[in-house]
Amino acid sequence: MLNSQPTIETLLNHRSIRKYTGEPISEEMLSAVLEAGRAVSTSSFLQACSIIRVTDKAKRTALRQISCDLSQAQYEQALAEGKRLGHAYVEDCAEYLVFCMDSHRHNQLAKVQTDWTEVMIIGAIDAALMAQNVLAAAESLGLGGVYIGSLRNDIARASEVLGLPKHVVPLFGLCLGHPDMSSKINQSQRPRLPLDILVSTDTYQVADENKLEKYNEVVREYYQGRGLDLDWRAQIAATFGAEVRPFMLEFLQKQGFCKR
Numbered sequence: 001m002l003n004s005q006p007t008i009e010t011l012l013n014h015r016s017i018r019k020y021t022g023e024p025i026s027e028e029m030l031s032a033v034l035e036a037g038r039a040v041s042t043s044s045f046l047q048a049c050s051i052i053r054v055t056d057k058a059k060r061t062a063l064r065q066i067s068c069d070l071s072q073a074q075y076e077q078a079l080a081e082g083k084r085l086g087h088a089y090v091e092d093c094a095e096y097l098v099f100c101m102d103s104h105r106h107n108q109l110a111k112v113q114t115d116w117t118e119v120m121i122i123g124a125i126d127a128a129l130m131a132q133n134v135l136a137a138a139e140s141l142g143l144g145g146v147y148i149g150s151l152r153n154d155i156a157r158a159s160e161v162l163g164l165p166k167h168v169v170p171l172f173g174l175c176l177g178h179p180d181m182s183s184k185i186n187q188s189q190r191p192r193l194p195l196d197i198l199v200s201t202d203t204y205q206v207a208d209e210n211k212l213e214k215y216n217e218v219v220r221e222y223y224q225g226r227g228l229d230l231d232w233r234a235q236i237a238a239t240f241g242a243e244v245r246p247f248m249l250e251f252l253q254k255q256g257f258c259k260r
């Protein structure tokens with residue numbers, strides 16, 4: 001019988017885990033966390049999500065290359081030059097799961113119009129909820145994990161690696177494993193927006209700028225503690241200050257989504 005931590009305690013203890021001990025996840029644990037994912041709520045009972053468990057080493061390497069935003073040749077050259085590359089956890093984690101929105105099955109079973117943008121939203125929500133059930137269940141068992149959105153750096157190549165048919169889109173990966181808590185990278189928790197910014201009652205409340213600045217300082221201090229000169233504003237600007245994976249609409253349309 002598996003021993004799991006209470007739910008709220010587990011959720012409040014969350015931090016992304018990027019370094020693992022190397023110990024495999026037992027079949028019993030893996031099956032428990034996948035069952036937890038399977039049990040999740042799903043829009044209109046559509047179950048618009050598929051999980052690909054990536055065990056093949058070459059595929060893991062290819063997916064890590066994508067997360068590093070490097071072609072295979074660039075990746076090999078960087079390794080040969082002894083450069084430090086990111087996202088080692090995609091290769092090192094015990095389990096790597098890719099969550100896909102999936103309307104392929106819908107097209108197999110019925111005559112459907114899955115090219116509406118709403119269908120994409122349904123699939124993305126279903127996949128995210130399922131993944132979070134999986135991660136929360138894993139964390140409750142003492143495992144840890146980190147989501148991998150950088151899989152979308154080259155979403156077409158990732159789809160090829162995973163052999164995805166039309167109407168299936170890989171949204172993000174999830175690394176899982178036994179946390180190496182001796183590693184500093186796993187130890188701290190990132191401070192979240194306080195509830196008085198996060199939650200409005202009845203009507204949307206525009207955030208008080210002083211409160212936002214105060215939170216920005218909290219994040220700056222958090223990063224300072226990790227030797228980084230960064231704050232939340234800089235993080236937002238780094239992500240949303242320029243075009244964001246501009247190939248996405250074309251790819252989604254090629255896969256049969258978001259045409260109208």
Ligand SMILES: Cc1cc2nc3c(=O)[nH]c(=O)nc-3n(C[C@H](O)[C@H](O)[C@H](O)COP(=O)(O)O)c2cc1C
Pocket residue numbers: 014015016017067146147148149150151172189190
């Ligand atoms: C959808 C999604 C995609 C993410 N993609 C990546 C990723 O590609 N690489 C990575 O190292 N972390 C990734 N993360 C982890 C976030 O950076 C992390 O959750 C965030 O900084 C908050 O830190 P915490 O999870 O430790 O609280 C992702 C998280 C989410 C929810």
